[in-house]
Amino acid sequence: MSHDDSQGISAANQDIWGKVRERLRAEYGETTFNSWLKNIELEKVTKSHVNMTLPTRFLRDWVINNYALRIRQLWSSEDAQIQSIDIHVKSSAKQLSPRRKPATIGLGEAKSSFTADSNGQDKLEQNAALTAQLDPRFTFDNFVVGKSNELAHAAARRVSDAKDTVPFNPLYLYGGVGLGKTHLMHAIGHAIAANSPDKKVMYLSAEKFMYRFIRALRFKDTMTFKDQFRSVDVLMIDDVQFIAGKDSTQEEFFHTFNALVDQNHQIIISGDRSPTDLEGMEERMRSRLGWGLVADIHPTDYELRLGILQSKVENAKISIEPRILEFLAHRITSNVRELEGALNRVLAYSDLVGRTVTLESTQEVLRDLLRANDRRITIEEIQKRVAEHFNIRMSEMHSARRARAVARPRQVAMYLAKQLTSRSLPEIGRKFGGRDHTTVMHAVRKIDELCEGDQSLSEDIELLKRMLEG
Ligand SMILES: Nc1ncnc2c1ncn2[C@@H]1O[C@H](COP(=O)(O)OP(=O)(O)OP(=O)(O)O)[C@@H](O)[C@H]1O
Numbered sequence: 469m470s471h472d473d474s475q476g477i478s479a480a481n482q483d484i485w486g487k488v489r490e491r492l493r494a495e496y497g498e499t500t501f502n503s504w505l506k507n508i509e510l511e512k513v514t515k516s517h518v519n520m521t522l523p524t525r526f527l528r529d530w531v532i533n534n535y536a537l538r539i540r541q542l543w544s545s546e547d548a549q550i551q552s553i554d555i556h557v558k559s560s561a562k563q564l565s566p567r568r569k570p571a572t573i574g575l576g577e578a579k580s581s582f583t584a585d586s587n588g589q590d591k592l593e594q595n596a597a598l599t600a601q602l603d604p605r606f607t608f609d610n611f612v613v614g615k616s617n618e619l620a621h622a623a624a625r626r627v628s629d630a631k632d633t634v635p636f637n638p639l640y641l642y643g644g645v646g647l648g649k650t651h652l653m654h655a656i657g658h659a660i661a662a663n664s665p666d667k668k669v670m671y672l673s674a675e676k677f678m679y680r681f682i683r684a685l686r687f688k689d690t691m692t693f694k695d696q697f698r699s700v701d702v703l704m705i706d707d708v709q710f711i712a713g714k715d716s717t718q719e720e721f722f723h724t725f726n727a728l729v730d731q732n733h734q735i736i737i738s739g740d741r742s743p744t745d746l747e748g749m750e751e752r753m754r755s756r757l758g759w760g761l762v763a764d765i766h767p768t769d770y771e772l773r774l775g776i777l778q779s780k781v782e783n784a785k786i787s788i789e790p791r792i793l794e795f796l797a798h799r800i801t802s803n804v805r806e807l808e809g810a811l812n813r814v815l816a817y818s819d820l821v822g823r824t825v826t827l828e829s830t831q832e833v834l835r836d837l838l839r840a841n842d843r844r845i846t847i848e849e850i851q852k853r854v855a856e857h858f859n860i861r862m863s864e865m866h867s868a869r870r871a872r873a874v875a876r877p878r879q880v881a882m883y884l885a886k887q888l889t890s891r892s893l894p895e896i897g898r899k900f901g902g903r904d905h906t907t908v909m910h911a912v913r914k915i916d917e918l919c920e921g922d923q924s925l926s927e928d929i930e931l932l933k934r935m936l937e938g
Pocket residue numbers: 606610611612613617643644645646647648649650651652707740776804805808
């Protein structure tokens with residue numbers, strides 16, 4: 469490998485830089501790459517050092533804290549002689565305050581030297597960068613409150629307004645898909661950033677938490693990982709159910725959680741079910757998740773759906789006949805994400821064909837969605853159909869009787885509930901007279917097994933499915 473000290477960059481090094489950039493783009497995704505990494509320029513490569521520049525100090529600090537180690541690792545994997553990477557601000561070195569030297573990420577170094585000596589301004593900039601990752605659309609102003617989400621909303625407000633106290637730790641928000649959990653978390657983030665810019669607020673999905681943890685393990689950099697998470701004032705983890713069953717991530721999360729609670733730092737978690745229903749989550753974690761306030765978001769009612777639609781069209785300054793919004797609120801009952809999607813589709817269509825939205829065009833454009841919403845199967849329907857089919861009373865679905873004549877149809881109904889609805893095992897168990905999720909799991913396995921050898925049962929099930937699915 470030849471290094472060109474005088475001119476700066478040899479073709480071979482340009483080539484390496486190209487590869488490193490591509491890896492970064494692939495690993496962090498297009499959006500992150502474009503926001504933070506695209507503007508890095510290669511300035512000089514010596515035998516063991518790479519010099520890079522970024523246009524602003526803010527960008528430079530952010531890249532150093534979050535990506536420089538990875539850049540160095542990627543570069544070293546192409547050229548083992550490279551020991552460190554220097555990143556400084558491009559325009560003029562004079563912009564750096566005199567006490568600062570360009571940050572260097574060396575071999576095996578856990579953290580940039582910057583974090584240690586950052587001054588207050590740096591901290592504010594870093595906090596602002598964290599906030600910049602929040603979705604600007606998800607604010608309290610844009611959140612419509614109704615009966616189904618008022619507790620979660622009030623709790624979110626309380627956490628956001630509490631300047632020096634932690635009202636409940638953790639705040640655990642749960643509910644079905646698309647009902648506003650993520651929206652509320654981002655709103656909390658925005659509000660805290662506005663009220664207390666000195667607070668470090670971190671929001672990420674449980675999936676991302678796991679990804680970062682695994683990467684830290686892979687690159688033997690768990691110290692940085694721990695530091696990053698344990699130094700925040702407010703930690704928000706979305707969709708925690710994702711780490712259920714992922715043992716080592718769960719273990720790390722448990723320690724992070726304890727460390728933050730010990731320091732009296734706020735934790736906010738969301739999940740698709742209550743802490744007690746999180747299958748695959750260790751008991752000690754489940755109990756901790758329920759320590760603070762657990763607030764659930766219920767499915768929306770008509771008034772809330774209409775309110776959300778009205779707020780969306782008002783904000784977008786769109787005029788649309790009220791009866792169309794009423795129609796949508798009446799018919800798209802699944803969740804707010806679908807409701808928003810439906811409205812957007814209707815508006816996009818009218819925009820495209822240059823005609824005002826009518827009830828007829830709405831029905832036409834949303835035909836598939838309307839059908840899917842109409843056909844949402846409930847556990848009660850399943851129980852009713854199955855009871856009729858096997859000629860037993862509906863009450864046997866909830867009873868404790870174990871006689872085969874009622875136990876088998878009950879198992880069939882549990883099996884169909886698992887197959888045809890998105891309900892979790894504990895939720896299904898509850899609808900069958902408060903049974904445990906293991907009973908439902910057993911029923912599902914049993915019916916699966918029986919169907920293998922019992923043609924008539926498997927035909928019964930096929931028939932029931934067809935009837936239920938309409
Ligand atoms: N009460 C509400 N007012 C206004 N918009 C809402 C409300 N509830 C949900 N939304 C909107 O619905 C969409 C879905 O919400 P969000 O992503 O927060 O759901 P979620 O509960 O986090 O879903 P998932 O479990 O799939 O992550 C977002 O665009 C959000 O802004």
